[in-house]
Amino acid sequence: MIRKDIEDFLLKVQKPGRYVGGEPGSIVKKREDVNIRFAFCFPDSYEIGMSHLGIKILYGLYNSIPDVWCERVFAPWEDMEKEMRARNIPLYGLESGDAIKDFDFVGFTLQYELSYSNILNMLDLGQIPLLAKDRGEDDPIVVCGGPCACNGEPLADFVDIFSLGDGEEVSIDMFDLYRDCKAKGFTRRQFLEAASKVDGLYVPSLYDVEYNEDGTIKSVTPQGDAPATVKKRVVSDVNSMYYPDNFVVPFVDIVHDRAVEEIFRGCIRGCRFCQAGFLYRPIREKSPEVINKQARDLCRNTGYDEISLSSLSSSDYTKLPELLDEMLDWSEKDKVSISLPSLRVDGFSEELTEKLKKVRRGGLTFAPEAGTQRLRDVINKNVTEEELVNTCRTAFEGGWTSVKLYFMIGLPTETFEDVEGIVKMAQLAVDTFYRCPNKPKGKGVQVTASASTFVPKPFTPFQWEPQDTIDVIRDKQKHLLSCVSSKKITLNYHDSDTSFLEAVFARGDRRLGKVLLRAFELGCKFDGWTDFFSIEKWMQAFEDCGIDPAFYANRRRSYDEILPWDHLDYGVSKAFLRREHEKSLCAETTPHCRQKCAGCGANKLNGGKCDALTC
Amino acid sequence: MLLPVRMFFHKDGPSRYMSHLDLTRCMTRCIRRAGLPIWYTEGFNPHVYMTFALPLSLGAAGYYEIMDIRFTEDMPLDEAVRRLNEALPEGITVYKAAEPAKKPTAIVSSRWEITLEDESMSPSALYNALNEFFSMDEIPVKKKTKAKKLTTFDVKPQIIEWNAIACENRTKLMLLLPAGCINNINPSIILNAFYEKLGHEVSHVFIKRTEVLDDSGELFV
DSSP states (O other), rough: OOOOHHHHHHHSSSSSGGOOOOOOOOOOOOOOGGGGEEEEEEESOOHHHHTOOOHHHHHHHHHHHHOOOEEEEOOOOOOHHHHHHHTOOOOBBBTOOOOOOGSSEEEOOOGGGGGGGHHHHHHHTTOOSSGGGGHHHHHHGEEEEEEEEGGGGGGGTSEEEEEEEEBEEEHHHHHHHHHHHHTTTTTTHHHHHHHHTTTTEOOGEEEEEEOOTSSSSSEEOOOOOOSSSEEEEEEEEEEEOOOSSSOOOOSOOOOSSSSEEEEEEEEESSOOOHHHHOOHHHHHHHHHHHHHHHHHHHHHHHOOOOEEESOOGGGGGTTTHHHHHHHHHHHHTTTTTEOOOOGGGGGOHHHHHHHHSOOOOOOOEEEEEESHHHHHTTTTTTOHHHHHHHHHHHHHHTTEEEEEEEEEETTTTTTHHHHHHHHHHHHHHHHHHHOTTTTTTTTEEEEEEEEEEEOOOTTSSTTTTOOOOHHHHHHHHHHHHHHHHOTTTEOOOOOOOHHHHHHHHHHHHHHHHHHHHHHHHHHOOOOOOOTTOOOHHHHHHHHHHOOOOHHTTTTOOOOTTTTTTTTTEOSSSSSHHHHHHHHHHOOOOOOOOOOOOOOOGGGGGGTTTOOHHOO | OOEEOOOEEEOGGGGGGHHHHHHHHHHHHHHHHTTOOOOBBSSSOOOBEEEEEOOTTOOOOEEEEEEEEEESSOOOOHHHHHHHHHHSSSTTEEEEEEEEOOGGGGEEEEEEEEEEEEEOOOHHHHHHHHHHHSSSOEEEEEEEOOOOOOOEEEEEGGGOOEEEHHHHHHSSEEEEEEEEEOOOOHHHHHHHHHHHHHHHOOOOEEEEEEEEEEETBBOOO
């Protein structure tokens, strides 16, 4: 639905198709038929948000409930925002054109910390009070989910409810509760208090945080009968779990424009830096029949000619060969190509290349993460040089001529020797190409080594580790650059300022709320975009609030410190994470879950079940 | 067996904000959703064979849009149209499908209906301004060349027909302009010249392509 008041200037802004709705697959309901209106806000541009799988799942799920209407909202680009503010046009849902301040719920997905300033900006554009305590009976309930909800404390001032873990079932419970409370005439406060007792819902306003002299947390105390610890929600049966059979198909070009099918949740590898691998445990695989059916339905209903099989580590799906065989049965006929990202270095076989031959010859990406075996053992990324060589050879013999390798710098115990190892690995890949007897003729090879800055995250064994300071990172980046001599190797790395800010907010506490508000006032937005990010404005915000960001990013934490997320339970126990941390400091590895259960504890949130134990 | 099919459709509503490239992508997916027996090109990277007779600028509405595809099977055309319309997004509707009569190279001109409303000028004032503008001996307009340079030329001799109409609360400008592979005039370049002469842009402008004509002055089919 195009609002009349935006039509006049739509042609003045870039890519106006992002603001008009009406895309195939979008759901338009009659207002009078609906009891609950939900504005699903992705705190970034349309192109980024429309590529995200989570919003597609929940959009489909919420709209499948007859009296719920879920609409999509994305952060307007700078030129559009300027026009909207000048003309006092409030942020609206794409499907109806209605102002989101009149909705029942305004939801945000927390995918990365650098999107937080956009959340505040969208609330402001939506003309919704930024602070939760300022919201009245008629204001929407602001609810946030997604991976960063595992430590949403920096957003505690602005969020009414955090949804922890899988969203498929807890959302239904939340809507049921909402209807019930409305019928009983409950106040906003009463609804929030009732919500705090729903498994998986965390209401930050019902918890008081006290601090020690040294700035660490003294206590987190629940009010009334709010639970002392909030457990994340786990959907046990992923085969019967909701999955959409249709997606909204955009008009304009977006980042990932294809059908996506989730194949399993969780990860068996236990790489020590990886938050997602721990947050989504225990392992739950969908059956090949279910995946195949869902994938086929999705392709039929959307018209997409590419389907991506999504998971944290696709080569670990236990029935991958059977699944691919089932899919190739119809995909070739229907002219659908299958994309299989997230393959481990040691998971790329000739058998796989055979099956995926129809896929467009793009680049191949693998993530060794560290340049030396010692450091790979520290982070528990159990990949050897030999495996890298074999994988590259398989790729090159299969016709690929470009390979991208992901690394991190700033990992715990890292030395300059480890940093040099990154270039050595890239060179190894290049050498493998030239040693290949069956390599593609007449073409050179291009190896890209991408080195991002390590950010310690909550719920990982490295949650106690300090991040390298910006100066140390810059030195390491310079050193890395000086090691590259071959034209066949391209080196990429980000500016370390954004990684620093990420590190502050990832393990931040509630006191950062002031800083976020100040940063928003200073004009911070789209922090994930180099054109917008301003470290100067952020440092100004920290200074104005009297907060030292290094306290959060660069400080080594002690094992007995109360961490800002300790009152949230994601299944993986602190004792397990500590054991893993201690092992990492001696470069001792832990076998993956299917080789031997390491007792992380995540299965206790799933009635003791974990697919790694049974398959 | 390859059966050429020509589809005629409207493009309006939110679909006006789809660029030409977006439209190609959208149509490809909708045709697949509709299950039409569409022909794919052969070769290493097969794609749906689809051509559009004339592109339409972003923001303009089109009521005589033409798309050529090929079927590999003989599907009744009204069935194909019904299925495709079910799959198409808001604003795009196919209203006719038939075997192509002439090649797109036969296209010579297209008709435009432009609706103008301004906050600072009455419909009659706009009407007078339009008449004055089009009555000039020369109408210099600016056009970006392929090399992205701005050239100026006199468009007056190329305007086949023009007519301004004053309505109660809006003004209409009807134009018949060259279109097709030999010569193509986009009404926007004429409007931009009009704004320049006026000294300001018009607040609400709605551009609609209403017909496409061939070398004999008939509707292109």
